[in-house]
Structures are given as C-alpha cells and as structure tokens.
Amino acid sequence: MTAALLEQYRERIRTELDRVVDFWLKYSHDKEQSRLYRTMERFHRPEILDAAKSGAAFLQKFARVQASSGPGKCAFCLTRDGRAVKVQRTIFSECFYVMAMDELSRITQDKEMQADAESMMDRLIFWVQTDSSDLGRPQLPGDPPINSMAVPMMLLCLVDQLTEGRTDVAEKYKDLSGWCVEQILQHIQRDGKAILENVTLNGKELPGCQGRLQNPGHALEAGWFLLQYALKKEDAQLQKTAVDKFMEIPFHTGWDKQHGGLFYFLDVDGHCPTQLEWNMKLWWPHCEALIAYLMAYSHSREPLLLDRFKQIYDYTFSHFSDEEHGEWFGYLSRKGEVVLDFKGGSFKGFFHVPRCLYMCEKLLDGLLERQDS
Amino acid sequence: MTAALLEQYRERIRTELDRVVDFWLKYSHDKEQSRLYRTMERFHRPEILDAAKSGAAFLQKFARVQASSGPGKCAFCLTRDGRAVKVQRTIFSECFYVMAMDELSRITQDKEMQADAESMMDRLIFWVQTDSSDLGRPQLPGDPPINSMAVPMMLLCLVDQLTEGRTDVAEKYKDLSGWCVEQILQHIQRDGKAILENVTLNGKELPGCQGRLQNPGHALEAGWFLLQYALKKEDAQLQKTAVDKFMEIPFHTGWDKQHGGLFYFLDVDGHCPTQLEWNMKLWWPHCEALIAYLMAYSHSREPLLLDRFKQIYDYTFSHFSDEEHGEWFGYLSRKGEVVLDFKGGSFKGFFHVPRCLYMCEKLLDGLLERQDS
CATH class of the missing domain: 1.50.10.10 (Glycosyltransferase)
Structure with missing residues (x-):
C-alpha cells in the first residue's frame, strides 16, 4: 500500500x-x-556537461567583481554580456559560486577550479567569523x-x-x-x-x-x-x-x-x-x-x-x-x-x-x- | 448640485x-x-508646534550620520534613542530632512535651521547633477x-x-x-x-x-x-x-x-x-x-x-x-x-x-x- x-x-x-x-x-x-x-x-549527457562548463567559464570570467565592491565579491546579477548589474552586501552569491565550482570540478577533475571554490569558501568563513567589512555594509550603531x-x-x-x-x-x-x-x-x-x-x-x-x-x-x-x-x-x-x-x-x-x-x-x-x-x-x-x-x-x-x-x-x-x-x-x-x-x-x-x-x-x-x- | x-x-x-x-x-x-x-x-495649537520642534531637534542631533556612510547622508531609520539602523544609498531621507527643516524654520524664524535645509538641498543637487559617489553605491559597468x-x-x-x-x-x-x-x-x-x-x-x-x-x-x-x-x-x-x-x-x-x-x-x-x-x-x-x-x-x-x-x-x-x-x-x-x-x-x-x-x-x-x- x-x-x-x-x-x-x-x-x-x-x-x-x-x-x-x-x-x-x-x-x-x-x-x-x-x-x-x-x-x-x-x-x-554531453549537452548537460557542456552547459555546466560554459556556465562556469562565464562565472569565472565575469562574476568576480573588482575591488570597488570589496575584494572577492561576486555579482548577484550580470548583463547578458557579463557586466555586473548588482552586488549584494551579503555572502549568498559567493556561496552559490562555491557550490557550482566545487561540483563541476568533481567531474572535470579541474584542480584549479576546486582550489577556486575552496579559496572562495575560506573568504566566506573570514567574512562570517572574523571581519565582514569587505561585504561593504557600513557598521551602524543601531544595527549591531x-x-x-x-x-x-x-x-x-x-x-x-x-x-x-x-x-x-x-x-x-x-x-x-x-x-x-x-x-x-x-x-x-x-x-x-x-x-x-x-x-x-x-x-x-x-x-x-x-x-x-x-x-x-x-x-x-x-x-x-x-x-x-x-x-x-x-x-x-x-x-x-x-x-x-x-x-x-x-x-x-x-x-x-x-x-x-x-x-x-x-x-x-x-x-x-x-x-x-x-x-x-x-x-x-x-x-x-x-x-x-x-x-x-x-x-x-x-x-x-x-x-x-x-x-x-x-x-x-x-x-x-x-x-x-x-x-x-x-x-x-x-x-x-x-x-x-x-x-x-x-x-x-x-x-x-x-x-x-x-x-x-x-x-x-x-x-x-x-x-x- | x-x-x-x-x-x-x-x-x-x-x-x-x-x-x-x-x-x-x-x-x-x-x-x-x-x-x-x-x-x-x-x-x-502649541502641542503641534512642540511636537514639530522636538522632532526636528531629534533629527538634527541624530539623523545626520557620519562619514562611513558618505558625508551628509541621513539615516533612513533610527532606534528610539537615536542610533542609525539603516542608511539608504538614495537621496530620499535627505529630501525629507530638507522639507522638515525648511517648514519648521518658517514658523520659528530659525535662520540656522533654514540654512541647514538649504545646505542639505545644495548637497542633494550636487549628488544628482554632479557626482553621486558619496551616496555609497558602487558604480557597476552593467548598471549605468x-x-x-x-x-x-x-x-x-x-x-x-x-x-x-x-x-x-x-x-x-x-x-x-x-x-x-x-x-x-x-x-x-x-x-x-x-x-x-x-x-x-x-x-x-x-x-x-x-x-x-x-x-x-x-x-x-x-x-x-x-x-x-x-x-x-x-x-x-x-x-x-x-x-x-x-x-x-x-x-x-x-x-x-x-x-x-x-x-x-x-x-x-x-x-x-x-x-x-x-x-x-x-x-x-x-x-x-x-x-x-x-x-x-x-x-x-x-x-x-x-x-x-x-x-x-x-x-x-x-x-x-x-x-x-x-x-x-x-x-x-x-x-x-x-x-x-x-x-x-x-x-x-x-x-x-x-x-x-x-x-x-x-x-x-x-x-x-x-x-x-
């Protein structure tokens, strides 16, 4: 039953x-x-792997935005041709970046991609446990x-x-x-x-x-x-x-x-x-x-x-x-x-x-x- | 009719x-x-004027937040005892600040308050027409x-x-x-x-x-x-x-x-x-x-x-x-x-x-x- x-x-x-x-x-x-x-x-199926690879290449090339939004930050939203539209002052875009890179590296055996995932992970831990100032949120006295x-x-x-x-x-x-x-x-x-x-x-x-x-x-x-x-x-x-x-x-x-x-x-x-x-x-x-x-x-x-x-x-x-x-x-x-x-x-x-x-x-x-x- | x-x-x-x-x-x-x-x-009625005065005093004392959120920025939200909770990366809190200070200065004939309103207004115009970087929004290539x-x-x-x-x-x-x-x-x-x-x-x-x-x-x-x-x-x-x-x-x-x-x-x-x-x-x-x-x-x-x-x-x-x-x-x-x-x-x-x-x-x-x- x-x-x-x-x-x-x-x-x-x-x-x-x-x-x-x-x-x-x-x-x-x-x-x-x-x-x-x-x-x-x-x-x-090959078309699934290809899609994942091209997605990861896009992210590695464009998602990591440069210093003005804090070192190591990832864009939350990009234009079709890869220009950053929005960077959130949280850790979540970077979390999904880690998830994607780690997963793909397991199939492709791409050691560099795996290292990329781990280094982003270590940065996340630093933001969460040590110092969040690179996230770009001003520390306000009424918002501990x-x-x-x-x-x-x-x-x-x-x-x-x-x-x-x-x-x-x-x-x-x-x-x-x-x-x-x-x-x-x-x-x-x-x-x-x-x-x-x-x-x-x-x-x-x-x-x-x-x-x-x-x-x-x-x-x-x-x-x-x-x-x-x-x-x-x-x-x-x-x-x-x-x-x-x-x-x-x-x-x-x-x-x-x-x-x-x-x-x-x-x-x-x-x-x-x-x-x-x-x-x-x-x-x-x-x-x-x-x-x-x-x-x-x-x-x-x-x-x-x-x-x-x-x-x-x-x-x-x-x-x-x-x-x-x-x-x-x-x-x-x-x-x-x-x-x-x-x-x-x-x-x-x-x-x-x-x-x-x-x-x-x-x-x-x-x-x-x-x-x- | x-x-x-x-x-x-x-x-x-x-x-x-x-x-x-x-x-x-x-x-x-x-x-x-x-x-x-x-x-x-x-x-x-006096109680209305008193309320306006004490509101304005609170804003003048606490709403203008310090440099970390950009010079001249006003808090969008404060705790009851005046600590900033949130500063928006827009111009609107500052606009309402101008409106309040100008209006009250008309009754009290407080020239300093009127000047405060005008100087905030001039800062707003600068942000809008000349340079918005003090608002704290990073310029992103996909977000012109x-x-x-x-x-x-x-x-x-x-x-x-x-x-x-x-x-x-x-x-x-x-x-x-x-x-x-x-x-x-x-x-x-x-x-x-x-x-x-x-x-x-x-x-x-x-x-x-x-x-x-x-x-x-x-x-x-x-x-x-x-x-x-x-x-x-x-x-x-x-x-x-x-x-x-x-x-x-x-x-x-x-x-x-x-x-x-x-x-x-x-x-x-x-x-x-x-x-x-x-x-x-x-x-x-x-x-x-x-x-x-x-x-x-x-x-x-x-x-x-x-x-x-x-x-x-x-x-x-x-x-x-x-x-x-x-x-x-x-x-x-x-x-x-x-x-x-x-x-x-x-x-x-x-x-x-x-x-x-x-x-x-x-x-x-x-x-x-x-x-x-």
Missing part, C-alpha cells in the same frame, strides 16, 4: 524532473546542472551584527558539498560544521516552541519585528540540512531536534489552515509581518518542505511524516507545477492563484525545483529499494 | 484630517506637523546611471517648499525647476501613450523589465507636482500635459477594472511585473490620485475630472480609512482586503495621508468659496 503510493510519487517526481531539466536546458544554460550529470544516469539563520545554514550546506568523499577536506572543515550547527540551534526560542529567523550573536531574542520574524520555509530547509548532518554523524539527539523543532514547528505555524500552503513570513506573536508579501505562497518553501519530510520519513518510517509529505505534495503539485509549459510558477496569492507568471527571475532559476525533485527521487529510490528487499 | 457634493467631500475630508492628526499626535511625535500649524487655523522619475519629482517638490514666498530663493533654484520638469517629461514614452518609471539619461526607453516598469501612483504624484508648477508659471501647455499625460494615462492603465483601486506596479507591455507586491493596493497612490484630480478639477472645472476624483474617493474612503481606530490601513490585497494591519512603518508615517487630506481640504475650500461668490 505504502509502496504503491511511494511508487506513484516517484513516477510523478521523475517525470517532473525530466520536464524541469528540459525546460532549463532549452531556455537557460546554468551553472547548477552538473550534479545531475554526475549522479543520475539518465542525465549523464546578529545571527541570521541563512548564514550558518548556507555554510553547513557548503561544507556538505565540499567534503563529499574527501576526508582531508572534511577534517579541515570539521570545526566549522560544529559551529554552524550550534549557530542554527540558537534559533530555537520561546522554550523550544518557536524557530526565529534572527537572534542575537549569543542566541537571545532580538527586540522588535526583526526578532519576531519567522520564515517557515527557511526553518524547514535548515531542518533537512541538520538531519542530513546528524544522520552522517549518527547523532540521534540532533536527528530528533531536526525533525521536532525545525520541521514540525514551522509546519504547524507555517501551514495556512484556511487556504493550504506555507506562508512566506509570520510573526511569532501573531502580529502582521512587515513584509508586503508575507501571506504569499512561494515555490521554494514548498520544495524545502518536501525534501525535509521525505528525508525524515525515509529515516524513521514514521507514517505521520509521510502524511505531512503527502499534504505538502498535493498542494505543491496541484498549484505550482505548470502542466502546459513545464517548470513551476513561483509566486501565488494566499488563495493559491498565480500572481507572477514568469518562470525565471533574480531568485528563481535552475536551482530549488530541480534540487527538490532530484533529492526526492533519490530518497524514493532508496525507500522503494529497501521496500523491495 | 456640485456644490453640495463638494461640501460633502469637504466635510468628510475635514473630519478625517482631524482624526488623522489626533492619531499621530497621540501615537507619534513626528517632523511633518508644522505646515498644519502654520497654515490651518484649527491646527495652530538612469533617469528615475522619483529624483526630479522630489527635487521639484523641494524647490516648491523652499521657494514659497521667497523671491531670492526662487531665483536661485529657477534653473533647477526647469531641469526637473524636463527630466520628468522624458518619462512620457511610446508616442505619448505611456509614462515609464525609468528611462535613460537622454530620455530613451531602457531595455528589460526596469524599462517597462510603470508606477501609476508615482506618475499621478508627478502630475500634481507638474500642474502646481505649471499653474504658477501660467504655462497652459504644461498644465495640459500634466493632466493628459501624468493623470489620465496612469489612471487608465493603473485602475483595476475588476476589483477597483490602483495597482502598485504594471508592465507597459502587459507582462507581469517582477515586484511580488505589484497587484496590491497601497494607500499612497490613492492619496496622490485624490490630490491630482481635485487640483485638476479645481483649475479647469471639467466635470470628467470630478468624476475621476469621485471614483478614487469612493474606493479610498471605503477601503483604507479605519473607522474604528483612526488613520488608514496601508496595504490591501488586489481584492481590497487589509493584508497588513499596522498604521505606521518604515514607509508610512505622518505624511501621505495628512498631506492628501490637507491639500484636498484646501482645494475644496477654494472651490466652495468661488462657488459661493
């Missing part, structure tokens, strides 16, 4: 992944395509540094990328992983009943709306990053925390009981968030929720976790997937209508959807394999 | 202005209150300078503020007004059929979604700034352009035929704008539209323009005004439901609503006076 359901999910997810890859291969040559090439037989969940999450994700199958690199970043986990766990607040997006550097609640902010999709993403890490470490306590705190809490607070789907932002005290888009339904929180619950179920076989996956899956596939033209819509109103109909934009490219489908398909493969045996 | 209608509008607007002023006097001491004190008898409508609009509004009743100052900024008008008129595009928010420095259409962006509320605000200027100059051609281009075009393209109200953003080619909040109904575009059409009607007595005012008035007063607690809600869904229920935030304070009510009441006074005589 469960096997039939899992099989059905895998079939739909597999087809969807094919359609999504076709969509981006057709309309965009992007940097994130090489993991598919490396780890999934049906995507081990905070612990924003995105930062340790991204670094933990990068450590996972860089260390796969490499014991020496894993050794190098061992302490960093521990630090990231510790920083992420500081976001459990209110006697363990809430995950807050921003806390002080020593893990206390911040005043005002910044301190009350909840981002359910982000918490769920942190949840599967933590669970993945805890499974590798065989840390049962952390596995439980990942599921109970970083999945169940954001699912319960974030799910819209009236119209379905996950809210983008919420205020822990029930006030209205200050972000105009707070009640919209975005594609990526749903992607993260699907991965989180399938990973959690895959590990524990707890039927409740499969029920959660089912609930999110039903909403996601009936609302976001574009049956006609492929790929997913990104932005729905609270009631689930498509409000912005483009497929690609500054924050939506060949990343969240294929990563979600890829991870889910792999997890379902594993589940069905064990079911068979 | 019309007089009765105008009288009815004035009564409601007058009451609303009283309620709005009460609201902000109770919950916020703010910098923009002194024009009411100076020009409306019923607000010529553009003509964004907000900039000449704000400067024109400031010239109007600074020159009221002062021939010497008017003489000083005469060329600047002309330059602002010219820059604003460059936003008439597509053979006179569209107002675009961003154009090149020599008035050509920009490529991509930035070039296709329309902001109806902004265009309507530019409309009444232009009309006000053209009336002073007795420039009939510019008066006509202000109404036909900067009011009628954004009204027709911006009005939501299905659910009423003005959209926040639109794409001139009918694509979906990239701003997540594009289809929301915000309070301030409706404020600007009310002023624009009442000013236009007041000048020409063209019944069509009063019909427009009526249409916007009916939507605005039935959707934004909070009957129970005073002031207006700021952010509605496309369908007109309140989506964010706070009254004050980073972009909504004691400014757009009272300015709109104040201007409309003054215009209605003028109309009814002429009607009587």
Whole structure:
C-alpha cells in the first residue's frame, strides 16, 4: 500500500524532473546542472556537461567583481554580456559560486577550479567569523551584527558539498560544521516552541519585528540540512531536534489552515509581518518542505511524516507545477492563484525545483529499494 | 448640485484630517506637523508646534550620520534613542530632512535651521547633477546611471517648499525647476501613450523589465507636482500635459477594472511585473490620485475630472480609512482586503495621508468659496 503510493510519487517526481531539466536546458544554460550529470544516469549527457562548463567559464570570467565592491565579491546579477548589474552586501552569491565550482570540478577533475571554490569558501568563513567589512555594509550603531539563520545554514550546506568523499577536506572543515550547527540551534526560542529567523550573536531574542520574524520555509530547509548532518554523524539527539523543532514547528505555524500552503513570513506573536508579501505562497518553501519530510520519513518510517509529505505534495503539485509549459510558477496569492507568471527571475532559476525533485527521487529510490528487499 | 457634493467631500475630508492628526499626535511625535500649524487655523495649537520642534531637534542631533556612510547622508531609520539602523544609498531621507527643516524654520524664524535645509538641498543637487559617489553605491559597468522619475519629482517638490514666498530663493533654484520638469517629461514614452518609471539619461526607453516598469501612483504624484508648477508659471501647455499625460494615462492603465483601486506596479507591455507586491493596493497612490484630480478639477472645472476624483474617493474612503481606530490601513490585497494591519512603518508615517487630506481640504475650500461668490 505504502509502496504503491511511494511508487506513484516517484513516477510523478521523475517525470517532473525530466520536464524541469528540459525546460532549463532549452531556455537557460546554468551553472547548477552538473550534479545531475554526475549522479543520475539518465542525465549523464554531453549537452548537460557542456552547459555546466560554459556556465562556469562565464562565472569565472565575469562574476568576480573588482575591488570597488570589496575584494572577492561576486555579482548577484550580470548583463547578458557579463557586466555586473548588482552586488549584494551579503555572502549568498559567493556561496552559490562555491557550490557550482566545487561540483563541476568533481567531474572535470579541474584542480584549479576546486582550489577556486575552496579559496572562495575560506573568504566566506573570514567574512562570517572574523571581519565582514569587505561585504561593504557600513557598521551602524543601531544595527549591531546578529545571527541570521541563512548564514550558518548556507555554510553547513557548503561544507556538505565540499567534503563529499574527501576526508582531508572534511577534517579541515570539521570545526566549522560544529559551529554552524550550534549557530542554527540558537534559533530555537520561546522554550523550544518557536524557530526565529534572527537572534542575537549569543542566541537571545532580538527586540522588535526583526526578532519576531519567522520564515517557515527557511526553518524547514535548515531542518533537512541538520538531519542530513546528524544522520552522517549518527547523532540521534540532533536527528530528533531536526525533525521536532525545525520541521514540525514551522509546519504547524507555517501551514495556512484556511487556504493550504506555507506562508512566506509570520510573526511569532501573531502580529502582521512587515513584509508586503508575507501571506504569499512561494515555490521554494514548498520544495524545502518536501525534501525535509521525505528525508525524515525515509529515516524513521514514521507514517505521520509521510502524511505531512503527502499534504505538502498535493498542494505543491496541484498549484505550482505548470502542466502546459513545464517548470513551476513561483509566486501565488494566499488563495493559491498565480500572481507572477514568469518562470525565471533574480531568485528563481535552475536551482530549488530541480534540487527538490532530484533529492526526492533519490530518497524514493532508496525507500522503494529497501521496500523491495 | 456640485456644490453640495463638494461640501460633502469637504466635510468628510475635514473630519478625517482631524482624526488623522489626533492619531499621530497621540501615537507619534513626528517632523511633518508644522505646515498644519502654520497654515490651518484649527491646527495652530502649541502641542503641534512642540511636537514639530522636538522632532526636528531629534533629527538634527541624530539623523545626520557620519562619514562611513558618505558625508551628509541621513539615516533612513533610527532606534528610539537615536542610533542609525539603516542608511539608504538614495537621496530620499535627505529630501525629507530638507522639507522638515525648511517648514519648521518658517514658523520659528530659525535662520540656522533654514540654512541647514538649504545646505542639505545644495548637497542633494550636487549628488544628482554632479557626482553621486558619496551616496555609497558602487558604480557597476552593467548598471549605468538612469533617469528615475522619483529624483526630479522630489527635487521639484523641494524647490516648491523652499521657494514659497521667497523671491531670492526662487531665483536661485529657477534653473533647477526647469531641469526637473524636463527630466520628468522624458518619462512620457511610446508616442505619448505611456509614462515609464525609468528611462535613460537622454530620455530613451531602457531595455528589460526596469524599462517597462510603470508606477501609476508615482506618475499621478508627478502630475500634481507638474500642474502646481505649471499653474504658477501660467504655462497652459504644461498644465495640459500634466493632466493628459501624468493623470489620465496612469489612471487608465493603473485602475483595476475588476476589483477597483490602483495597482502598485504594471508592465507597459502587459507582462507581469517582477515586484511580488505589484497587484496590491497601497494607500499612497490613492492619496496622490485624490490630490491630482481635485487640483485638476479645481483649475479647469471639467466635470470628467470630478468624476475621476469621485471614483478614487469612493474606493479610498471605503477601503483604507479605519473607522474604528483612526488613520488608514496601508496595504490591501488586489481584492481590497487589509493584508497588513499596522498604521505606521518604515514607509508610512505622518505624511501621505495628512498631506492628501490637507491639500484636498484646501482645494475644496477654494472651490466652495468661488462657488459661493
């Protein structure tokens, strides 16, 4: 019974992944395509590797902007011919640069590219742990540094990328992983009943709306990053925390009981968030929720976790997937209508959807394999 | 018949202005209150002047941030005790600083404060016309300078503020007004059929979604700034352009035929704008539209323009005004439901609503006076 359901999910997810890859291969040559090439037989095709190579060459040539925006910064947005349009005063463009270069270097065995990824990673660590002034944000007395969940999450994700199958690199970043986990766990607040997006550097609640902010999709993403890490470490306590705190809490607070789907932002005290888009339904929180619950179920076989996956899956596939033209819509109103109909934009490219489908398909493969045996 | 209608509008607007002023006097001491004190008898009350004075003292002491964010920059946001939280890399916080200091100096006869306003104004002009590097935005090769409508609009509004009743100052900024008008008129595009928010420095259409962006509320605000200027100059051609281009075009393209109200953003080619909040109904575009059409009607007595005012008035007063607690809600869904229920935030304070009510009441006074005589 469960096997039939899992099989059905895998079939739909597999087809969807094919359609999504076709969509981006057709309309965009992007940097994130090489993991598919490396780890999934049906995507081990020369046109995918070529697209990844040309994407990486473009990034290496143009994305690293020069000194005026801080040494080592990457552009967030470039013109078609490679001129920088925008440089964010955060670390995230550089994080994606590391991810892309490391992944491609694994196939091409390009040692220089791997070194490029690692040196950017070391710069990221310096910005986060030692001195952020090169990011270009003026230090203002009313805006002290905070612990924003995105930062340790991204670094933990990068450590996972860089260390796969490499014991020496894993050794190098061992302490960093521990630090990231510790920083992420500081976001459990209110006697363990809430995950807050921003806390002080020593893990206390911040005043005002910044301190009350909840981002359910982000918490769920942190949840599967933590669970993945805890499974590798065989840390049962952390596995439980990942599921109970970083999945169940954001699912319960974030799910819209009236119209379905996950809210983008919420205020822990029930006030209205200050972000105009707070009640919209975005594609990526749903992607993260699907991965989180399938990973959690895959590990524990707890039927409740499969029920959660089912609930999110039903909403996601009936609302976001574009049956006609492929790929997913990104932005729905609270009631689930498509409000912005483009497929690609500054924050939506060949990343969240294929990563979600890829991870889910792999997890379902594993589940069905064990079911068979 | 019309007089009765105008009288009815004035009564409601007058009451609303009283309620709005009460609201902000109770919950916020703010910098923009002194024009009411100076020009409306019923607000010529010591507590209003005191609030304005203490607001100005706070701004003079704390808002001007030091060198790291560029000389002469003002904070966009401060903590309660005056520490800078955010400094925008634009000119707008400084524009509001000029407006506040100039207005208060007119009552207090504080020559130093007036000089402070003028010196900030001169710095603004330098940033806009000569060198913007102190704003702190790195010059990126893919992001060349553009003509964004907000900039000449704000400067024109400031010239109007600074020159009221002062021939010497008017003489000083005469060329600047002309330059602002010219820059604003460059936003008439597509053979006179569209107002675009961003154009090149020599008035050509920009490529991509930035070039296709329309902001109806902004265009309507530019409309009444232009009309006000053209009336002073007795420039009939510019008066006509202000109404036909900067009011009628954004009204027709911006009005939501299905659910009423003005959209926040639109794409001139009918694509979906990239701003997540594009289809929301915000309070301030409706404020600007009310002023624009009442000013236009007041000048020409063209019944069509009063019909427009009526249409916007009916939507605005039935959707934004909070009957129970005073002031207006700021952010509605496309369908007109309140989506964010706070009254004050980073972009909504004691400014757009009272300015709109104040201007409309003054215009209605003028109309009814002429009607009587």
